[in-house]
Amino acid sequence: MEHIISLQDFPDISLLFGTQNCNIKLMKKKFNVDILARDNLKILGDAHSIECVTSVVEQVKNKILAKGNISQKEIDSIIEKHLPQEEKEKPPVEESEYFPISPRTLGQKNYLSAMKKNDIVFAIGPAGTGKTHLAVAMALDALRKNVVRKLILVRPAVEAGEKLGFLPGDFQAKVNPYLRPLYDSLYDLGDYTRVKKYMEKNIIEVAPLAYMRGRTLENAFIILDEAQNTTSGQMRMFLTRMGLHSKTVVTGDRTQVDLPPGQVSGLVEAERILQGVRGIEFAHLTQNDIVRHRLVQRIVDAYEKKSQNSHH
Structure with missing residues (x-):
């Protein structure tokens, strides 16, 4: 059989196709069909497989229309749901409604293990290693399972080589650019409507680090992101906010310190002291x-390499 799916009103074809057409290739393999992808999708295969591919495309489209974006994990999950039972892969070791908490590297596996076993974990490493993503996934899962009652994500408001003081608006408007990546992680991993509801009820709180002073945070999963930009005093203040039945994850990259020259990073100092x-x-x-x-x-x-060469 042959079927054509029009993509004329599709919000973003590149998200459906994936990097180097990886999603089209995956559907071809999983549903045993041939797909010619240009301005539309020409599918050759049996009736049931064509129906599955059509449904996948429709669900991806609806997700993009609902929240303006879609993650690769969400697309993989939609494809997986349409597979025949015998074709379905075994679920990851620990399945979450929000995110299959399945490490992709040995370092991530050790990081997840550390979060399960300890009340305070420092995740230190370069950009793109999943430090914040995995912490947010664990936190959302703990919230869903009622292990904690509150999720608190904080960042120090430090300019990354840019001055934001000229921006219009109140203090909250000025710090929002710093907090944007935390919102992105939440909406990427959690159901948009539910996350928004949790935030309105203050069950999920995203705030600059300064807002933590003087508080005791009980029954909470607390994440401090970009911790390399905390001062020594700020780090000490943050770590001592932790109350009963709480878990804290601190993430940071020692190579991305944006503090004024000569100021010691609270993350670097904490690693030495603790x-x-x-x-x-x-x-x-x-x-x-x-x-x-x-x-x-x-x-x-x-x-x-450049950094190593400059030290020699």
Whole structure:
């Protein structure tokens, strides 16, 4: 059989096709069909397989229309749901409604293990290693399972070589650019409507680090992101906010410090001071754990080489 799916009103074809047409290739393989992909999809195969591919395309389209984007994990999940039972892959070791918490590298596996076993975990490593993503996934899962009652994500408001003081609006409007990546992680991993409802009820809180002063955070999963940009005092303040039945994850990259010259990073100092403290574990991720676009790994490697050469 042959069937044509029009993509004229599809919001973003590149998201459906994937990097180097990876989603089209995956559907061809999984549904045993031939797909010619241009301005439309020409599908050759049996009736049931064509119906499955059509349904996948429709669901991907609806997801993009609902939230303006779709992650690769969501597309994989939609394809997986349409497979015949015998074709379905075994679920990941620990399945979450939001995110299959399945490590893709050895470093990520050790990081997940550290979060399960310890109340305070420091994840240190370069961009693209999943430090924040995995922490948010674990936090959302803990919230869903009622292990915690609240999820708190914080970042220090430090300019990354840019001055944001001139931006219009109140304090909240000025700090929002710093907090945007945390919102992105939440909406990428969680159901958009539910996450929004949780935020309105203050079950999920995204805030600049300054908002944590003087508080005691109980029954909460607390994530401090971009911790390399905390001062020594800020790090100490943050770590001592932790109350009963809480878990804390601190993420950071020592090579991306945006503090004024001469100021010691609270992350670097904490790593030195807290090594060996019972209940605290340091998970170190490296270039080998980068799971973003393959070019990210090459970029990190290139900068790392330049840094090493300048020290010789």
